[in-house]
Each structure stands twice: as C-alpha cells, then as structure tokens.
Amino acid sequence: MKTRSLKWITGIAIGLVGLATGVGDVSAQAVVNKIKERGYVSCGASQGVPGLSRPDEKGYYRGFDSDICRAFAVAILGDKDKIRYVPLNAGQRFPALQTGEIDILSRTSTITFTRDTVVRFVWINLYDTDGVLVRKADNITEPKLLDGKTVCLQGGGSLTEKAIEETEEEFGISMKKVYYDSTIQARDAFFGGRCDSYVTDGTAAAGQRASVAKNPDDYDILKVGHAAEPNGVAVARGDDQLFDVVRWTMNALFWAEANGITAQNVDEKLAAGNPEIKRVLGEEPGFGAPLGLDDKWAYNVIKQMGNYAEIWDQNLGKDSTLKVERGMNALWKDGGLNYPFPWD
Secondary structure, eight states, X not given: OBXXXXXXXXXXXXXXXXXXXXXXXXXXXXXXXXXXXXXSEEXXXXXXXXXXXXXXXXXXXXXHHHHHHHHHHHHHHSOTTSEEEEEOOTTTHXXXXXXXXXXEEOSSOBOOHHXXXXXEEEEEEEEEEEEEEEEGGGTOOSGGGGTTOEEEXXXXXXXXXXXXXXXXXXXXXXXXXXXXXXXXXXXXXXXXXXXXXXXXXXXXXXXXXXXXXXXXXXXXXXXXXXXXXXEEEEEOTTOHHHHHHHHHHHHHHHHHHHTTOOTTTHHHHHHTOOHHHHHHTTSSSSSSGGGTSOTXXXXXXXXXXXXXXXXXXXXXXXXXXXXXXXXXXXXGGGTSSBOOOXXX
16 A cells, blocks of 8 residues: 555656657557467456456456457457456556557546557547545535545546545545555455545446445445546557557447447348448448458457447446446437447
C-alpha cells in the first residue's frame, strides 16, 4: 500500500514517461502480419474487473472488454480463441502497447489528449462515469458526506483521482486518499474495511459490487466528477492497417446491431440481404482486401461474437448480473451516442 498526495496529472505523466523518451516505433512493423505469423492476438487487459475483463476459475477471460478484443482476433485470424490476454495496471498499459508487448489495448482506458498523442485510440467502445462505492451502513448518501473519509484508489495514471479532486472542490470537502498499485488491491482494501470508500469507473464499480461483495445490497454507488469518460480501444501509433482493422471491426458491431443482424440470424439476413449486407458480410468481394483480411471477416465476427448489443447484454446488461443500462452506450436511434459509419 502507498499513501501519498499527488495531483492526478502526475500519475499520468509517470505512466507515460517511457513512451515519450525514445521507445521504438513498433507499430510500423506491420502488426497484422506479425499476428498472422504467430497465430494469436496479444491483448492488454485489466487485472480483474468483473463484467469488463476478468479470468474465470479456468483462466478464461470474460467480460465486455475481453469480448471486444476477441472480435479483433476473429477479424484477423477467424477464431475468437486465438488470443492471449496480458493483465496490466494503469501505469503499465500504454508502455506495453508502445513497446509491442501487446498488439491492442482493450482495457478501461479513457481517451485524453495526453494519451492519444503517444498511442492511438481508435474508437470509443464504452461511455462511462466515475463512481464511489460506499457502505449503506455508513449513511454516506451523497458526495458531500465523504468529508474526512478515506478513499481507496489506484495510482499510476488513473483519472479517478481527478474526479475525487473535483468532488472535493465542488462540495468544499477533503478526503484522505489511500493509493494502491492496482484497482484490485484498492478494491480488496475497501471490502476488507481499510477504507470508507472506493473510487473507480462507474461500470467497474457496478461489477465489483455485483461480483465481489458478499451482499451487493449492502453497498451504494455515488456518481462523482463532472465529465463522462469515453473509454476507447487503442493501438500503437504508425500502423494504419491495424488501426483500420480495429476501427472497422468496431463499426461492424454497431452496424450489425443497427440492422438487426445477430449471431443467430446472420445467415438468414445474408441470404435475404440487400447489396450492402452481401458486401459487408463477404458474399460479394470488396471489404476484405483493403484491410488485408478475408472477405468474410465481418461475417465471422458477427457469427462468433454477435453484435455490440449482444456483447453488452451478455457481460454488462440484461443477461448479466450487473444489469447496467445502455444509456449513452445505446445507438443514436435509441437515445445514445453510438452510430456506425457508412460503408461507401
């Protein structure tokens, strides 16, 4: 455990210092070809956040972020299980991407100017907010009641500290920050009674409450901070091919949802489809070669992983223990912020 008083930007600077001081440009070495040669995608994951990315008792990674990364493995290699996950804390994630330890980062990472100028964020895959987990027995029913309370949080570049500082300024309060090297350590410290509260991304807080707490009903989540956090999938800078593969795979997930195409009905939709459906799903050539992929890449993604809504519902939404509402993550036509790009 580490206790210190640092500004949130200092943590980010520490996490990125290796990226700005001469790390080689591995992205220019045709990562997609390397993936095909080695036979698997190396994906940066969290160290264990229920609903987002966590290995089960057999070591199989489950969660929204994990399945999003599986979609990229399907697009490139045709098989969702041709993937290996590398668990990373906040300070490790960007250096691991830039040095080539991982190919793709799919792990609760908020897009900021500072980060996007050293790695390349491709798409917003999850709009989130910050949340503070508290015990109902402590009667902390609103943020101003956190005055004088201890808060467990992850150091090393997490933006959650900024949310705490904004809350302190807004309500004129002061909290005692207790830093840990990973969100898992911070979480366990909170549930172990060493802190009055625990701050993390709101979706992650819901996952920890649903999957880790002995009795989830004993805990509340308070929204803190002023901004929504756009979490994104990232690649190293300089590799246009991998950037395009990740971008258009994400687009295919939203496009399929918007067109009512699911893992169960994709063959039926293809058989009766219009020219765009036939081209996107590879019955007619055109959308594979520009990416260096098989023409059936999008079909394979939807067949094996489903569309964005299916991935959401299974891991975070109605079919999961979290029951998180789509909110900003819904399609534009349902009141959300997501929409697919046109194909032509």
